[in-house]
Amino acid sequence: MMTVYQEIFEVLKARKEQFDKGEAPEKSYTCYLYQQGVDKICKKVGEEAAETIIAAKNGDNDELKNEINDLLYHVMVLAVNQGLDWADVEKVLDERNEKIGNLKQFKTVDKNT
């Protein structure tokens, strides 16, 4: 079964195909981002990341839920724009998941020796 994120990613890929063919729906915000290009998309990723941090620092979980979704949406648009598939992204997480004990040992440095 596809997750909602996989489903949205498919929509964003379809929007890219429409945009590339010159068939962007007039009111598509996603196509507007593709048209603006990678700098604009990265700027939005940065903005949404900052808004996510502020919502967390304010202890506002209603806002935080919204900002996390805005951030993920813009990260997905970036992935599509750069030619990455969501499966490529998930594969990395899957591989990390297979490792046990990911916590790195902290290095203890003795500055006196």
Ligand SMILES: N=c1c2ncn([C@@H]3O[C@H](COP(=O)(O)OP(=O)(O)OP(=O)(O)O)[C@@H](O)[C@H]3O)c2ncn1[C@@H]1O[C@H](COP(=O)(O)O)[C@@H](O)[C@H]1O
């Ligand atoms: N998941 C999202 C999604 N999340 C956030 N956003 C948009 O991201 C924008 C972020 O808001 P901002 O106020 O920061 O941006 P803005 O001021 O409107 O625009 P800028 O000029 O600053 O870029 C809003 O316009 C939101 O509507 C999204 N827009 C679209 N989707 C999904 O993308 C799919 C395709 O959408 P369209 O391409 O619009 O048809 C649909 O399934 C949608 O659900």
